[in-house]
Amino acid sequence: MASSENPKLAFLGLGVMGAPMAGHLAKGGADVKVYNRTGSKADAWVKDHGGESAATPREAAEGADVVLACVGNDNDLFSLCTGPDGAFAGMKEGSLFVDHTTVSARVTRDLAARAKEAGIGYVDAPVSGGQAGAENGQLSVMCGGTPEDYARAESVAAPYSKICRRLGDVGAGQLxxxxxxxxxxxxxxxxxxxxxxxxxxxxxxxxxxxxxxxxxxxxxxxxxxxxxxxxxxxxxxxxxxxxxxxxxxxxxxxxxxxxxxxxxxxxxxxxxxxxxxxxxxxxxxxxxxxxxx
Known part of the structure; x- marks a missing residue:
């Protein structure tokens, strides 16, 4: 198992925000496995940054200490997390899911409850700063979760964060x-x-x-x-x-x-x-x- 100082990571969603964010993690020396709905983007990311790509969210999440996601909307995030090929199905007890997507409080509460049932920590951590902020590692990260889960998320997100703050329990980041x-x-x-x-x-x-x-x-x-x-x-x-x-x-x-x-x-x-x-x-x-x- 990876150490707490160098956790094994999975990053799901390699769009204009996710790709550079995952890139900062790789540049920092993290072991990163990536997934993208369009597989060619994941393959191209691996060619540029190393690591490995996965065919499904579940495969990417298997064995990871922290799984991070940055996708489009509520439906994208829900399908990414749930079902037999979803990330939650591959995550181990005690691991952490960090959601950088901007989504509704409703889907956040739903997914956080499902994660808790599976023994998985959950932090909603939407970002601000746009594509330039992601590329330059200067994002503002707004988080909701337990203090313990937040501390883990803050450490992992440091390579692409200008500021990262906990605003309260799960859902506070989205608010x-x-x-x-x-x-x-x-x-x-x-x-x-x-x-x-x-x-x-x-x-x-x-x-x-x-x-x-x-x-x-x-x-x-x-x-x-x-x-x-x-x-x-x-x-x-x-x-x-x-x-x-x-x-x-x-x-x-x-x-x-x-x-x-x-x-x-x-x-x-x-x-x-x-x-x-x-x-x-x-x-x-x-x-x-x-x-x-």
């Missing part, structure tokens, strides 16, 4: 990620309106942002997205389709909690407008484009 997406939605809409207003007023957008980014209006979105927004380019970062998936999770949770999210609901509809403009794969800063019509 924190919802808060993150709620904040982003309002920020991007505000930035979009400011840029569109400045353009209508005949101001130099670059000069404007240089000034206001140094004051109270400054934000990560302003610093990192204003150039492409001004250039009407939206192929940089998190896609509108995925943002709408996340905002649907936020709005569902708000209904359960009797929480009011009027701005989030409005921005979600604005993203629907962007999808209607065939912008589902544009990045989230494309909200400005609907204001230029």
């Amino acid at each position: 924190a990620k919802m808060s993150n997406q709620i904040a982003i939605a309002g920020l991007v809409q505000g930035l979009s309106e400011a840029i569109a207003f400045a353009e209508r007023a005949g101001l130099d957008g670059e000069a404007l942002v240089e000034v206001i980014s140094q004051g109270a209006a400054g934000s990560w979105q302003m610093v990192n997205r204003h150039k492409t927004m001004l250039a009407d380019e939206f192929d940089h970062g998190f896609a509108v389709d995925w943002m709408r998936k996340d905002l649907a999770i936020c709005l569902d949770a708000a209904r359960e909690l009797d929480a009011s999210l009027p701005v989030t609901a409005l921005v979600d509809q604005f993203y629907s407008d962007v999808q209607a403009m065939d912008g589902g794969r544009w990045d989230t800063s494309s909200l400005v484009k609907r204001l230029r019509r």
Whole structure:
């Protein structure tokens, strides 16, 4: 068995986030077995990073001390974990499952309960920072789980984390990620309106942002997205389709909690407008484009 200092790992899901995250683990010297629904991606990852690939989640998880996942949505995660070929079927008692996917609190609670029945620890650990954050090892990781399980997850995730924090028991990580997406939605809409207003007023957008980014209006979105927004380019970062998936999770949770999210609901509809403009794969800063019509 691998030591606690160098656990045997499995990473499930090698998309734009998962592939570089798993790569950081391999670069750090970890023993990593990978799985991806499209097997050719797993084979290509192994060619670049070493380790080995598996044909099923169960095969990848067998013998692993910690299994990490980063996939698309609730259904993807549920099918990855459950069933005869699912990860849980291959995991040993005392191992840990760390979910980096942004999913609903409902599926998180369901899977955590199934893991507990099998003697498996569970930490929901969604991330923020986008593809660039994954590639540069600068992700913010929001976690829910027992203190003991969190300590193990924090140690494993260190190679791709800028900050990693436990927010509470299982489910708290997903609730924190919802808060993150709620904040982003309002920020991007505000930035979009400011840029569109400045353009209508005949101001130099670059000069404007240089000034206001140094004051109270400054934000990560302003610093990192204003150039492409001004250039009407939206192929940089998190896609509108995925943002709408996340905002649907936020709005569902708000209904359960009797929480009011009027701005989030409005921005979600604005993203629907962007999808209607065939912008589902544009990045989230494309909200400005609907204001230029």
